[in-house]
Amino acid sequence: MSVFCKIANSLSAASRRLSTGRRQFGVAVMRIVLGSVMTVLYGIHFSQRHFLWGADAVLTHADNSAILAARRTWSLYAVFPSAFGAECLYWLGLIVALMFAAGLFTRVTSILFFVFTWSLYLRNPYVLNGGDNLLVILGIYLIFADLGALSLDHGLVRKRHEGSFSWLSGMLHNFAVAACLLQLGIVYFEAGFYKIQGHVWSDGTAIYYILRSNGFALPGWGDYIWRSAGLVTICTYGTILFEITHAFLMWHRRLKYVIFSGAVLLHAGIGLLMGLVWFSVTMIGAHAILFDDDEYIRLHNWLRAAWRQIVAAFRGSLGAGARSHDAEAAAGEAAMIESAG
């Protein structure tokens, strides 16, 4: 067999393998988390919406147009600058985020989710943090993914007949998954790469300065950490170690669990101690893509078995309670009969 034939055969095998969508539960969990974060953000900032995104917002439309022009981009809020237009876009964005989280008409809502999120953020780019930036980028990749798992579409919308080009959808899905994974790796690699160049990171005191800064302080808990030389050093070096290794270990079958645990620990700390709650939720949610479908099925089965055990134990204790209650009642009744006799 010629080399050309061998290459052609392995290419065909790879293209057949990649024609079926993988990590469907991972992208579905990501969809739920990102959609929920946006829904909550629309919800909790409802009372700030005029100040942040309205016609009379802190960033004027003229200033916003200058920013959009400099960045060569757009926002629907610039197309409909009136108070009524901003109000409609806000409500529509909230509905779309809710539909995206619930998984309703995912093919369409994934595009609308990106359009409305982008428009909202670009109406006032000053509201953005790293989590929002990642959310937007992942939102673009998710447009190409099959988000049908764990969705309302699954029950409500009849599955389309598999056409002769359904393989293309599967292939696009797998490339979207790969893009999400690579993006996640780059985020942490860059974060760690720049940290090792900073002297307060390399001398192990960076966490002190972050927790001491008024904008990220949490009086009480934060003080407890920054007063301790040991905790400051461990947290500083632990952060660097986690971020640098993340991009490499996240691909390993077993070590990715360590990476996921590290991400939960790091971001829970950031959310609680530094007050960046929604940034942290977004970053943890993005890690849902690390696990393949079999792992989600195993987790589901384990949770179901655990739930059954809890229910059985609860019923057992209720039954035992009921039996002892019955025995007490019977003894009381016998004592009453005896005393009456």
Add this chain to the structure above:
Amino acid sequence: MKQHQTIRNVCLIGLTALLMTHFLMTLAITLPPTPLTTEYGKAIDSWMHPYFLQGWSFFAPTPPTEDDFVIAQYKYTTPSGSTVESPWINLSRTLNEAIQRNRLSSLDIVQQTVNNVYGDLIKSPLFKDGKLDEKLLERVTEDHQQPVPLHTLERAAMSCYRITSFRGEPVAVRVGILIHKFPRFTHRYEKDDPAANNSEIQMPFVPFESVAAFD
């Protein structure tokens, strides 16, 4: 069937090439400039802008080693008709303390806006090597041509007027920056006096504008 397989293979090659190109561009824009990225900077920028802009340094290489507070002062007309200047109000500290009391407060986004605008302001042409160019500031203020971040910060301060205790019709506002150096790590047990180790930058007064309020 064979033709079908060929299309699949071509798509696989195309998508792989696209993915690799995209993430090489992403790496090129996130890592420090190299001779290669400098030479192809325009091509990289046009690929990444505006949707895939990246910035993941997260407190690197240097986290904040001082507190930079946005402060504001108001000119307002009292009920008796006289115009008075208020004392300076620390907007950042007020917002920070609200978030410290409630980690899920909706004011977090207002705090973030003020912080990000301040970050943008010190990168604006008004500041050269960290120092305020007072002549340029005077000129742009006279021409009502403040840079976007300064104008936004002034509007944020205007919106904050209603949460102050000043009673009267606001006429003008000016913002400033209060820089407070807190103790270095080796002096962490020393008492941090908020009134000490401070420096201030003050901007000129500008007339009040209509701005939506926040809750």
